[in-house]
Amino acid sequence: MSRFSFRDSARYWRSPLLPGAELLTAEYHDHEFTAHWHDAYTIPVIEEGAECYRYSGAHHVAEAGSVPVINPGELHTGARAVDEGWRYRVMYVPVDYLHTLASDIAGCAQPLPWFDAEVIRDLDLARRVAHAHCLMEAQADNGPMAAPADLLAAEDALIDALSTLLTRYARTRATPLANASHEPRVEVMKALLAADLATPLRVADLARAIGLSPFHATRLFTHATGLPPHAWRTQLRLQRALAPLRAGASVADVAAAQGFTDQSHFTRHFRRMFGVPPGRWQAA
Numbered sequence: 001m002s003r004f005s006f007r008d009s010a011r012y013w014r015s016p017l018l019p020g021a022e023l024l025t026a027e028y029h030d031h032e033f034t035a036h037w038h039d040a041y042t043i044p045v046i047e048e049g050a051e052c053y054r055y056s057g058a059h060h061v062a063e064a065g066s067v068p069v070i071n072p073g074e075l076h077t078g079a080r081a082v083d084e085g086w087r088y089r090v091m092y093v094p095v096d097y098l099h100t101l102a103s104d105i106a107g108c109a110q111p112l113p114w115f116d117a118e119v120i121r122d123l124d125l126a127r128r129v130a131h132a133h134c135l136m137e138a139q140a141d142n143g144p145m146a147a148p149a150d151l152l153a154a155e156d157a158l159i160d161a162l163s164t165l166l167t168r169y170a171r172t173r174a175t176p177l178a179n180a181s182h183e184p185r186v187e188v189m190k191a192l193l194a195a196d197l198a199t200p201l202r203v204a205d206l207a208r209a210i211g212l213s214p215f216h217a218t219r220l221f222t223h224a225t226g227l228p229p230h231a232w233r234t235q236l237r238l239q240r241a242l243a244p245l246r247a248g249a250s251v252a253d254v255a256a257a258q259g260f261t262d263q264s265h266f267t268r269h270f271r272r273m274f275g276v277p278p279g280r281w282q283a284a
Contacts, residue, residue, distance in 0.1 A: 004084060005029050005083070005084045005085055006027035006028060006029045006048075006049060006084055006085035006086065006087055007027060007029055008027075008028050008029055008030055008031045008275070009026060009027050009028075010024060010025075010026035010027075010028075010274075010275040010276045011024070011025045011026065011284070012024050012274070012276065012280075012281050012284040013025070013137065013140050013284045014140065014284060015136045015137075015139065015140050015154075017136055017139075017151070017154060017155050017158055018091065018093065018094070018097065018136075018158070019094075019097075020094045020097075021040065021091065021092055021093055021094055021097070022040075022092040022284075023089075023090065023091055023092070023133065023136065023137070023140075024088075024089070024090040024092070024275075025089055025133075025137060026087070026088060026089075026090070026275060027048075027049075027085060027086065027087035027088075028051075028078075028080060028085050028086060028275065029080060029084070029085035030085075031079075031275055032077070032078065032079040033053075033076075033077055033078035033079065033272065033273065033275065034077065034272045034273065035054070035075050035076070035077050035226065035227065035231070036075070036076070036077075036235055036238070036272075036273045037072075037073050037074055037075050037076070037235060037239075038070070038072060038073075038092055038239075039072055039073065039095070039239055040072055040092040040093055040094050040095060041069065041070070041071065041072055041091075041092070041093045041094075041095065041098050041113075041115075042069065042070035042072075042076075042090060042091075042092055043067065043069055043090065043091045043092075043093055043129065043162075043165065044062075044067065044068055044069075044088045044089065044090040044091075045066075045067050045088060045089050045090075045126045045129040045130045045133065046062050046063060046064050046065065046066050046067075046068070046086055046087075046088045046126075047064060047087045047088055047089065047130065048064050048084075048086065048087040049063075049064065049080065049081075049082050049084050049085050049086035049087055050062060050063040050064065050080070050081035050082045050086055051068070051078055051079070051080065051081055051086040051088065052078075052079055052080070052081035053068070053076050053077050053078045053079070054076060054077045055070060055074065055075070055076040055077075055117055056074065056117035058117065060117070060118070060119055061081045061119070062081075062086075062119045063081070065121070065123050065126045066119050066120060066121050066122075066126065067119075067120040067121075067122065067125055067126050067129055067165070068119045068120065069115045069120060069165070069169070071114055071115055071173075072095050075225075075226040075227065089129070089130055089133040089134075091129070091132075091133060093162065095112070098113055098162065098166070099112055099113065101159070101162055101163065101166065102166050102170060105163060105166060105167060111172045111173070112172075112173060113166055113170040113171070113172075114170070114171050114172060114173035115169055115170065115171065116169070116171060120165075120169055122168065122169075124164075125161075125164055125165060125168065125169075128157070128160055128161040128164050129161045129165070131157050131161070132154065132157035132158045132160065132161040132162075135150070135153055135154035135157050135158075136154045136157075136158060138150065138154075139151055139154045183224070185210040185212070185217075185220060186220060186221060186224040186225070188209055188210050189206045189209070189210060189217065189221050189229065190225075190232075192205065192206055192209055193206070193229060193232065193233045193236065194233075194236055197233065197236065197237050197240065197257075197258050197259040198256070198257065198258070198259040199259070201229075201233075203217060203218055203229060206221070206229060234269055235273075237258040237259055237260065237269075238258075238269060238270060238273050240258055241254050241255075241258050241266070241270070241278070244257065245278055245281065245282045246282070248282075251263055251266070251267070251278045251279050251282070254266070254278070255267075266278065267279075
């Protein structure tokens, strides 16, 4: 039996070196992440322990020294894979930033970078990602008092880490093999679900819009997205809540604007996705 266990502890923070990005320093034992996605590239490095997760139709285990990258918009879960849990550092890198860096490296416009679903086991890359993350965290902690040399060193390390990831492992996303006659129907349902997140909808409303029964509409949507309509809409509400939270809106106002029943309902779902309540995330 392990002599220790990690505790559920997460700290979100931000850096001027990655505008619009969230960064996370955390350890988890009991917390389990429900199926969710991020609009950014999720680039973690596991420092101790191991995490297991469901992603791209398969079960994966990421142990210390690995870099389990998740592509933007891709559904995944997260939980401990060993008794003690896991400790990791994560960069949620905006799509535009990584896309621009890929084009800069190539010297010409590039397709959107995409990464295979398998866990990246590359100790040198893991060291570079962890080093960049640590330097940015130290610089963020020092704030305006940070020395210019520290800022330069952190930015150099960030570019080095992400450039190494891109040059070694970036691919181009394969064209999805979707049933063309069904895809427009899924897009219609998504548009209805996303149009006004505070407006109640029923499955019958979605089904009526695409000319299917509620049963077949739900089955089609779930097969295409990996989530039933209500769960997909909840994830979209959480994603859209981030910008107003970052801008300083109150948690209660954000919950109401995004269509959650009340603040506690919003907080419960937010914690399941991000590992912390929205107030603590916002305080970062």
